[in-house]
Amino acid sequence: MKKFSILFVSLLVLVLSLNSCSKDESVDDSVSVVENGTLKVDFDGKTFVSTAVQAIVNETYISITGLRAPNGDFIQITLPTNKVGTYTWKNFSNIDEPLVLVYTPAGGANAYICVPKEVADGILNYTDTGVLTILSIDNVTKKISGTFEFTGIDFMGNNGKGETKKFTKGSFTNISFAADVVTPTPTPTSNTFSAKLDGVAFVPTNIFAILQSGRISISARKGSVETLGISLPSTIKQGTYAVDAYGMDYIFQYSKDMTATGNFTGAGSVVITSHDTAKRIIKGTFTTKYTSLFATATYTVTDGAFSVSY
Incomplete structure (x- = not known):
């Protein structure tokens, strides 16, 4: 359950x-x-x-x-x-x-x-x-x-x-409604996010982070739907953290598309290299493997890195 x-x-x-x-x-x-x-x-x-x-x-x-x-x-x-x-x-x-x-x-x-x-x-x-x-x-x-x-x-x-x-x-x-999603124009931002998804560079067109209800949620969207997401406690400090696929403290997410089987959750690790709570800037690296209860496909992210303000 x-x-x-x-x-x-x-x-x-x-x-x-x-x-x-x-x-x-x-x-x-x-x-x-x-x-x-x-x-x-x-x-x-x-x-x-x-x-x-x-x-x-x-x-x-x-x-x-x-x-x-x-x-x-x-x-x-x-x-x-x-x-x-x-x-x-x-x-x-x-x-x-x-x-x-x-x-x-x-x-x-x-x-x-x-x-x-x-x-x-x-x-x-x-x-x-x-x-x-x-x-x-x-x-x-x-x-x-x-x-x-x-x-x-x-x-x-x-x-x-x-x-x-x-x-x-x-x-x-x-x-x-949109009959087909249209790729939006990239929004200028100081945020950065990079990763390799199954060995291929994932290049986001929109990078967004928000502090809400005691959590920092990071969203890197490629086009209108495909998105890599990370959710972390707002109190997280510099260090290395293991991420369980079904844990609630540290969460990896991958939304491949808007179909019923297009959402995946990840297990792996995240390294917080710095977190300035005064300026609200967090930086880190991560690796993860995404799986789903409703699909047999799996996806792996390597060389993940982010630097965002929230």
Whole structure:
């Protein structure tokens, strides 16, 4: 259960990329600016309303991410088909093509994930309420609309016994989508990030770092989706640290694409060569091997290095 939960922490990498675009464009986080439609859902007696939305619709899947600023929490929806209709877990018995309905609190805290009843294994009498309806996909105006609801599980909550949260009245209305991702223009920055991914140089077009909820999250994005991410405690000091694939203190993530099987978590080591907490600059090197519960492919990073301000 722990591995299933932590896998979805890697979705934070994609949202950091989305968040970095908002930062570069100097959006006032105190104002609820909604571009390209709205995603909203009710939970905990309040309504989540997105301030930024990203959507992709291609030949094999639909992916929608709604981010709420200044909170930094987000909703992620991934559907392994691109057809109008109503979908539940019963439509996807193949674990290689899961339905993703997940809420991640600010700072990449434990996500609340919609899972099949059998995966929940009796946690808190969990009832799977997950349902996603794609109401319309307009390929002329590039707009998508639909509704959703689900009960999410935080497998590590309640002292490891599991904790649930119910999400109702979810909807996304006239969200603009990309049929194919377009590589953005690189943003000038003093941040640096380099690595070899399976022996080939990984050259990011955007390097972003943020301090949030006691963690430093580093995102190196190549194009619009492919991203290497590192998450570290904000109190980390100079030294060498072992990184477990499913640990929570030090986290490696690789998002290859926006498909249901495109996210990987890594094991390896990170060396912090310097960390100036006053100037908020951290430098280090790393090596890692990425694996996934939902894919047989593995990826290895060597010669990783970063120097970023956060």
